[in-house]
Amino acid sequence: MHYSPGINSLLPLFYVGWADSVLSPSEMKIIRQHVDAMDFLSFADKKQLIKWTDQSNPPSEETYKEWLADIHAGAMKLDLDKKLSLVQLGINIAKNTSKSDDNQIWDSPKVKASIEGLEMALGVDNQLSKVAFYTTIKPEDDTQIEDIAGFDTKKIQAILDGKFAEHKNRTKKLIMDPFFEIPYDLREKDALRNLILKQCKELGKQGFGALAFPEEYGGENSPGASTAVFETMALGNISLLIKFGVQFGLFGGAVLQLGTKKHHDKYLTETGSLGLAGCFAMTETGHGSNVRDLETTATYNPEDQTITIHSPTHTAGKEYIGNALHSKMAAVFTQLKVGEQNHGIHAILVPLRDEKHQELPGITVKDNGYKMGLNGVDNGRIWFDQVKVPVENLLDKYGGIDAEGNYQSSIKKESKRFFTMLGALVGGRVSVALGSNTAAKKALDIAIKYALKRRQFDSLNETTETLILDYPSHQKRLFPLVAKSYALSFALESLRDKFIEQYNHTDKREVETLAAGLKSYASWHATATIQECREACGGKGYLAENEFADLKADTDIFTTFEGDNHVLLQLVAKALLTDFKQEFNDGGFMAVARHVMKRVGTSVTDLNPITVRNTNAEHILSYDFLDSAFEFRQQKLLFTLSDRMRNFLKKKLHPSEIFLRVQNHMITLALAQVEQYIYKEFKAKVRAMPKDAEKDALETMLKTYSLDAILRDNGWFLENDFLTGEKSKAIRRVQNSLYRKIRPLAASYVDAFGIPKVLRRAEIVKEV
Amino acid sequence: MHYSPGINSLLPLFYVGWADSVLSPSEMKIIRQHVDAMDFLSFADKKQLIKWTDQSNPPSEETYKEWLADIHAGAMKLDLDKKLSLVQLGINIAKNTSKSDDNQIWDSPKVKASIEGLEMALGVDNQLSKVAFYTTIKPEDDTQIEDIAGFDTKKIQAILDGKFAEHKNRTKKLIMDPFFEIPYDLREKDALRNLILKQCKELGKQGFGALAFPEEYGGENSPGASTAVFETMALGNISLLIKFGVQFGLFGGAVLQLGTKKHHDKYLTETGSLGLAGCFAMTETGHGSNVRDLETTATYNPEDQTITIHSPTHTAGKEYIGNALHSKMAAVFTQLKVGEQNHGIHAILVPLRDEKHQELPGITVKDNGYKMGLNGVDNGRIWFDQVKVPVENLLDKYGGIDAEGNYQSSIKKESKRFFTMLGALVGGRVSVALGSNTAAKKALDIAIKYALKRRQFDSLNETTETLILDYPSHQKRLFPLVAKSYALSFALESLRDKFIEQYNHTDKREVETLAAGLKSYASWHATATIQECREACGGKGYLAENEFADLKADTDIFTTFEGDNHVLLQLVAKALLTDFKQEFNDGGFMAVARHVMKRVGTSVTDLNPITVRNTNAEHILSYDFLDSAFEFRQQKLLFTLSDRMRNFLKKKLHPSEIFLRVQNHMITLALAQVEQYIYKEFKAKVRAMPKDAEKDALETMLKTYSLDAILRDNGWFLENDFLTGEKSKAIRRVQNSLYRKIRPLAASYVDAFGIPKVLRRAEIVKEV
Ligand SMILES: Cc1cc2nc3c(=O)[nH]c(=O)nc-3n(C[C@H](O)[C@H](O)[C@H](O)COP(=O)(O)OP(=O)(O)OC[C@H]3O[C@@H](n4cnc5c(N)ncnc54)[C@H](O)[C@@H]3O)c2cc1C
Numbered sequence A, B: 001m002h003y004s005p006g007i008n009s010l011l012p013l014f015y016v017g018w019a020d021s022v023l024s025p026s027e028m029k030i031i032r033q034h035v036d037a038m039d040f041l042s043f044a045d046k047k048q049l050i051k052w053t054d055q056s057n058p059p060s061e062e063t064y065k066e067w068l069a070d071i072h073a074g075a076m077k078l079d080l081d082k083k084l085s086l087v088q089l090g091i092n093i094a095k096n097t098s099k100s101d102d103n104q105i106w107d108s109p110k111v112k113a114s115i116e117g118l119e120m121a122l123g124v125d126n127q128l129s130k131v132a133f134y135t136t137i138k139p140e141d142d143t144q145i146e147d148i149a150g151f152d153t154k155k156i157q158a159i160l161d162g163k164f165a166e167h168k169n170r171t172k173k174l175i176m177d178p179f180f181e182i183p184y185d186l187r188e189k190d191a192l193r194n195l196i197l198k199q200c201k202e203l204g205k206q207g208f209g210a211l212a213f214p215e216e217y218g219g220e221n222s223p224g225a226s227t228a229v230f231e232t233m234a235l236g237n238i239s240l241l242i243k244f245g246v247q248f249g250l251f252g253g254a255v256l257q258l259g260t261k262k263h264h265d266k267y268l269t270e271t272g273s274l275g276l277a278g279c280f281a282m283t284e285t286g287h288g289s290n291v292r293d294l295e296t297t298a299t300y301n302p303e304d305q306t307i308t309i310h311s312p313t314h315t316a317g318k319e320y321i322g323n324a325l326h327s328k329m330a331a332v333f334t335q336l337k338v339g340e341q342n343h344g345i346h347a348i349l350v351p352l353r354d355e356k357h358q359e360l361p362g363i364t365v366k367d368n369g370y371k372m373g374l375n376g377v378d379n380g381r382i383w384f385d386q387v388k389v390p391v392e393n394l395l396d397k398y399g400g401i402d403a404e405g406n407y408q409s410s411i412k413k414e415s416k417r418f419f420t421m422l423g424a425l426v427g428g429r430v431s432v433a434l435g436s437n438t439a440a441k442k443a444l445d446i447a448i449k450y451a452l453k454r455r456q457f458d459s460l461n462e463t464t465e466t467l468i469l470d471y472p473s474h475q476k477r478l479f480p481l482v483a484k485s486y487a488l489s490f491a492l493e494s495l496r497d498k499f500i501e502q503y504n505h506t507d508k509r510e511v512e513t514l515a516a517g518l519k520s521y522a523s524w525h526a527t528a529t530i531q532e533c534r535e536a537c538g539g540k541g542y543l544a545e546n547e548f549a550d551l552k553a554d555t556d557i558f559t560t561f562e563g564d565n566h567v568l569l570q571l572v573a574k575a576l577l578t579d580f581k582q583e584f585n586d587g588g589f590m591a592v593a594r595h596v597m598k599r600v601g602t603s604v605t606d607l608n609p610i611t612v613r614n615t616n617a618e619h620i621l622s623y624d625f626l627d628s629a630f631e632f633r634q635q636k637l638l639f640t641l642s643d644r645m646r647n648f649l650k651k652k653l654h655p656s657e658i659f660l661r662v663q664n665h666m667i668t669l670a671l672a673q674v675e676q677y678i679y680k681e682f683k684a685k686v687r688a689m690p691k692d693a694e695k696d697a698l699e700t701m702l703k704t705y706s707l708d709a710i711l712r713d714n715g716w717f718l719e720n721d722f723l724t725g726e727k728s729k730a731i732r733r734v735q736n737s738l739y740r741k742i743r744p745l746a747a748s749y750v751d752a753f754g755i756p757k758v759l760r761r762a763e764i765v766k767e768v
């Protein structure tokens, strides 16, 4: 032994720390600070250790060899049956080399915590490093670290399940029933659709369809519970999920939200049980994103108090309409004409078929045929040729025709009425956002579990090959996605809260904007995650029996329906600009600009050169830093956007021209806004928790999510001088250290998603 | 009119330039340089114009209004039936305001070129800007700009088609035949497989399967032509493509490349006509990427000169084997044991079925069932239970067993033999890279064509809605992908050249590495592009009839088979490190490091503060800048990688531990290497062209590709001080100006991919 016990306690860290790379000045500084604060070290120890942090005069080859020899010598005496962290290894060596009368100091939790502080700062708290020492001694089976529990998955699951745990459990129980199993080789659409219809009826029978309806119609008056059921059903077959959503959420939702008591009394109970199959006929071939300019007309006939529904052109036909082939009735969105005046978009219930399921006169329905996925859903096209319905069929909550044949509405402005009606339907968007995250979780559950079984290529351990989750590349592919699913869970929970809270408000702009942003973000997350997970499982991921095939194909459209993501994100940005203006009714544009400038300047206190350059891990993981990163980006993008628009306005450019010019800027701002929201909600949740292992586990997810968001956009942060190059690199190092922290807990993290084994149908991870 | 004709000629540019945003100092400088050089301006004109470039004292509101009034006044007198660029608008105004005796100067091409130079420098050469002027005058139908031909698509197509145009045409002609059509609703795998088999036989009959074989076996001895056929067939059904690849490329390739004359004589002719259906059985359930540790054994029996093939465990069974259900024979990759010794992986021909298509004794084949895509290919699992074959069935080009029962090989080292055998099969990887790019092109062709038909939301023009390709967000989504497909075309052409050139070499490391890198890059490009194109077509993109469904599902596995991308990229990086070492056999590691340092320092001369800050468009579009960006990144990543590895080695870390630690660094380096290669090949191609419209068109693609690559990685470039924040932003502006240049030519760019209408089966873009 060459050194004192104090130095020995830090040798593994120093060895690995130096081996890892060149030490940057700020790392040197932080090591020194840590060493200085360690009161279990003698003055001479400290002097020696600080000398070794001098980058300009690094420890010699000789010294390294001494370190290694001492570590090996120390390790020799240890119990090699269990693996130790670098910190514990150092402590044990120190203990073994201490005189027996002062060696109890090495059992002190304070000493351990203090060394761990340095480990974290150095970014060497990793599993891989350990292997290096041990293999020179004795090959080990490195699966053992799997056993580290770390936190209670049940507790985390309870946190993720939240208020609607009860409904989520009921849903799982139901869809776990073999009745809901869909064989992977059932590919023929008509057979599949029939099976899905049967299953959907069962959901109706069980009361799942009516949850959002008032009690008198068989429901629980709980829109929140209804979204929880949708969210959970995404663990099962996604065609069933969408069929369910169309029948109960879209069709039922239109009757409930846009109709009045007469409609509720007549249709809701039947709709909730799927006694009445209905569809939601908004989109036309010619108009998808631009609903306001739909071409279908509904003309009021005063002579017999009826309304004539008509598709004036071929492309005015409704398209992609879910349930079109099974429905008896459609909620048709049309331009409502009373006399000479067009009152804009309204929904009208139009019967499609008779008892024998024959199309009624004037109705033409065509199958949309095979799709990329969702082949269990009967999407179709519908044309109306002068179809007459009684005026009562107009869903008239926001606008109707009175006995005298006059149009009446509590909302005078047509555009406001339009947005109010759409806003009433926001539940669909909330549901798709939730379902997207469930789909992502399901994919991650499979990919992580597989990566903990699958071995490929020789490892240090000569008896088995490397677990693929031990490849840093694999960790980098999957862990940020796990963290994103965690982060989204909390943001979506708060979206659901707002949705419930504003359920009976007429003005739902807040929840609409939030839903637009989160639906876009969550659906892209699902698409990207399922793709990465498929690739992460190699050839196995491509087989239908392993679930990615359907999961990917069925959810692919989530980025498009319930609002195309690119269109939705522009709404988010427009809402921000509007809020912005409303804050300053009096001050005018320059006041706004000055105010924002000040906010950017003051709230983001970090923009001083020292903070910008601060590369130490503690700072990077601090809420101060993360708060300021998300705030700075959102504010600066908002300010520069409004500034550019103001410039264009001054030049008298046409407003639509201006929106085109700043379109990409708007989308970037919207995404920044969404990420900031997600961060804030997650942080609020974590901070409110008592200090325990679960808080710690969630905090790791929060930090991983945040650093990933910053790293994915580090070009922007660097461009805008929020980061220096050194700091950006340091963030990457800290992120890697978080991956190493997650690695042994990976299985627990996905277990906490609460996916029952029965629903984890993928053969590669099926437990027998 | 307030100004002289000279000033008038520049007014539209100044108006739009200032409206666009604040002018940066370097922009001011460049404007001044341009203005100074315009000899059609008087001294007073110049003075006035230069005054207007002063950022600290910008033109007043009054001045702007004067500009706008003059532009409108000038434009009034113009023929508004055709749209003019900003430059032409200015010139026409100047001409109208000149005295008639000096107005011929405005027709001079030199004057026009000089104003265009300024336009480009200002980044305002855009279509949208134009609209702003016109709408205030008279709404116009902005589809007209579609007509601008710009370049000859046939000429570009000829360049893209290259040497094998003839084979490509033949292939298109053949697969355009209705015989090769697959109905979109044929989803049942067995029926689909039978149809694909029938089609594949026809390809064999037509001689397409044997192209790579020597003439005596019905071929043309042209491996290049064979890849061109594969590349082109990706325009048709991808199941057929893969079935074709398995039968002729993999099975046929194994017989041809690993076998000797006796095998050729016996099997090649039959294989090329698909008289003998064969499969390529390399992958096992337990071993995919790690081929070297396959478990299947082949044990030589000296007593009867046979070999016994055996799957020792369930997971030693072959899996995903294409053609497994239709084949009579398999090329099985196994460990070859002769006596006590294992000679490593060898391929052996093993009969699977008898005449009646019954499995032979000891053979078990199971269907892999439905997959995400490629359901027309019969992938299956195969187990061998002590199956005996004659020793002649050993494909013994690189290693065989002589009459005395001794193992013989011209390559003594087992690992070298292994890599030589794998190298012989590189054609598959080359083909998949080519096919990937074709699939991406097909998706782009549909998405761009649709975006030129589809309108959504009101536009400036009040009679029609906006063409979605006129949304800057849509351009940003699609144009870089078009450019990437162009760029890849040239790189893949040069890969093909190298493949042909080294076809008979034993050491194919160069082409292998190149194929590994380009296959990874191209297959990810296909996956990402098809996804983006699907989303860009909204709901229509999701319908099977519009081709993305199958295109996406069928090509999804390209990132995994013929080598998993993450594994391949590590090979690329390892090859670079090896080259690196080989250059310095004597000098040792430090010499290498010093040398690289020097190279990074000198070759990348741009790292001086002035160049780093240079934000003007000409510089950003210059080859000097682009060369240095790609070179700097590749070199710096290589140097830092080798430096980190050297450090670890010094610390005596186990080599596999070192590879793990630098794994992500290696993957980053490999991608940088691939992009540099692509850039260089494209540039070489473009530079060699005579100056014409086609060169110009390709140059735009090259620049778009390059700037996109830099912008996607701008975080790295900023971290490493290759760019300043201002410059990174300037690059984005220049990139946007390139998009505006591409916009009117978008249809021509995809037409030049040469996709026959018949093969563009998507209903949304079908021409009637
Ligand atoms: C499987 C499926 C089920 C469906 N179910 C129903 C249903 O039950 N009932 C119903 O009414 N509808 C349904 N839809 C329709 C769906 O809501 C629409 O597809 C969606 O709203 C998008 O409209 P679109 O397809 O017309 O795309 P478009 O609006 O034409 O968009 C096409 C592309 O243009 C881009 N784009 C459009 N406008 C802009 C802009 N302003 N700025 C930038 N980019 C823009 C989009 O990003 C998109 O990429 C369904 C669709 C599918 C595929």
Ligand SMILES: Cc1cc2nc3c(=O)[nH]c(=O)nc-3n(C[C@H](O)[C@H](O)[C@H](O)COP(=O)(O)OP(=O)(O)OC[C@H]3O[C@@H](n4cnc5c(N)ncnc54)[C@H](O)[C@@H]3O)c2cc1C
Residues within 6 Å of the ligand: A454, A456, A457, A468, A471, A473, A474, A535, A536, A537, A538, A539, A540, A542, B246, B250, B280, B281, B282, B283, B285, B286, B287, B288, B289, B290, B319, B320, B321, B322, B371, B374, B379, B557, B560, B561, B562, B563, B564, B565, B566, B567
């Ligand atoms: C449709 C289809 C057709 C096929 N056809 C054939 C055929 O005809 N004949 C044939 O022999 N084979 C065939 N294959 C097999 C194919 O070549 C393999 O799937 C492929 O080689 C990958 O192997 P794997 O599936 O075992 O994945 P694995 O090697 O297990 O990889 C799984 C994951 O681990 C990661 N990983 C593995 N090693 C590392 C590492 N060192 N570093 C970082 N990450 C790593 C990979 O990136 C991947 O994400 C086919 C496969 C499919 C799906």
